[in-house]
Amino acid sequence: MTVLRFDNVSKQYAGGRVALADVSFAVGSGEMLFLTGHSGAGKSTLLKLIHLAERPSRGAVVFNERNLLKVRGRRVALHRREVGVVFQDHRLLTDRSVFDNVALPLILRGQRRGEIGKRVRSALERLGLGDREQSLPTQLSAGEQQRVGIARAVVGEPRLLVADEPTGNLDPTLSAEIMALFASLPERGTSVLIASHDLGLVKRMRKRVLVLDHGSLVDDIAPEDLADE
Ligand SMILES: Nc1ncnc2c1ncn2[C@@H]1O[C@H](COP(=O)(O)OP(=O)(O)OP(=O)(O)O)[C@@H](O)[C@H]1O
Structure with a gap:
């Protein structure tokens, strides 16, 4: 297809x-x-x-x-x-946690909180960021920040x-x-x-x-x- x-x-x-x-x-x-x-x-x-x-x-x-x-x-x-989009400069919200950044597309869609939590944690887990959900993007390395950008792009499948x-x-x-x-x-x-x-x-x-x-x-x-x- x-x-x-x-x-x-x-x-x-x-x-x-x-x-x-x-x-x-x-x-x-x-x-x-x-x-x-x-x-x-x-x-x-x-x-x-x-x-x-x-x-x-x-x-x-x-x-x-x-x-x-x-x-x-x-x-x-x-x-x-x-269509998920990943940019070179990842465009993360610097004053919001990793969790909030990844949740954003789902919040904009009006998904239920329980569902959002489940999906965000699963995306972060897959990208090896399971223990960083409460960090701010500025507290992460460049590679970790890019992985947050990817998690945000794929969280909505x-x-x-x-x-x-x-x-x-x-x-x-x-x-x-x-x-x-x-x-x-x-x-x-x-x-x-x-x-x-x-x-x-x-x-x-x-x-x-x-x-x-x-x-x-x-x-x-x-x-x-x-x-x-
Ligand atoms: N908004 C715009 N207005 C006018 N010209 C533009 C605009 N965006 C891109 N261009 C021009 O269109 C052409 C293609 O640009 P594009 O950014 O798609 O190339 P690219 O292959 O992604 O380049 P790079 O690897 O440098 O990012 C270039 O000549 C560029 O100057």
């Missing part, structure tokens, strides 16, 4: 810059893949079209068989429940997780740890799309790789065709 499809998608920002040009690809349910390319190639733009931070100029982004062009107003929030340079600030050991966490998500039914310009890391993961160059999708590499590190 396909969870996400780009059909001939182009994006031109106001001011005339073409960020994506006629991009087409599909992501299967439970698939994990990478998106790579030089700085300015269009990686962040592509991810923004998926969580509706931006809209395409041409073409269609189809999520769960729904054309996102038709997702407007109140439905944008409903769509975002199905999204269909798809998109991550924009999620290991950008981390050392190689922590980066590998975070990648292993992402790699465990597909078995829980979440597809994973990660933008990264760290080619070494991307190759080591042995997953499908989409390559952007100046907004065009120039390669779609199967894991078995990746060159050895």
Whole structure:
């Protein structure tokens, strides 16, 4: 089953810059893949079209068989429940506990307190943060903070997780740890799309790789065709 499809998608920002040009690809349910390319190639733009931070100029982004062009107003929030997002700078609320940060998407959805507690603890446990729920983000290491960001993105069990340079600030050991966490998500039914310009890391993961160059999708590499590190 396909969870996400780009059909001939182009994006031109106001001011005339073409960020994506006629991009087409599909992501299967439970698939994990990478998106790579030089700085300015269009990686962040592509991810923004998926969580509706931006809209395409041409073409269609189809999520769960729904054309996102038709997702407007109140439905944008409903769509975002199905797409978890992880940012490089994780964007945690610094004056709220780890628990509160992870609970936020569920509170916004109006879930019952008992249910929220259960889900948040389970997500924190899975990410090895079970004993940090009352800490403030500033009391955590960079890797722990990034794991809180991932817990917040997966707590609602999204269909798809998109991550924009999620290991950008981390050392190689922590980066590998975070990648292993992402790699465990597909078995829980979440597809994973990660933008990264760290080619070494991307190759080591042995997953499908989409390559952007100046907004065009120039390669779609199967894991078995990746060159050895
Ligand atoms: N809001 C915007 N307005 C105008 N141009 C933009 C905007 N956002 C991005 N761009 C331009 O679109 C192109 C693609 O940018 P994008 O951020 O998607 O690239 P990227 O591959 O994620 O780069 P990086 O690896 O440096 O984050 C760049 O030329 C960028 O300058």
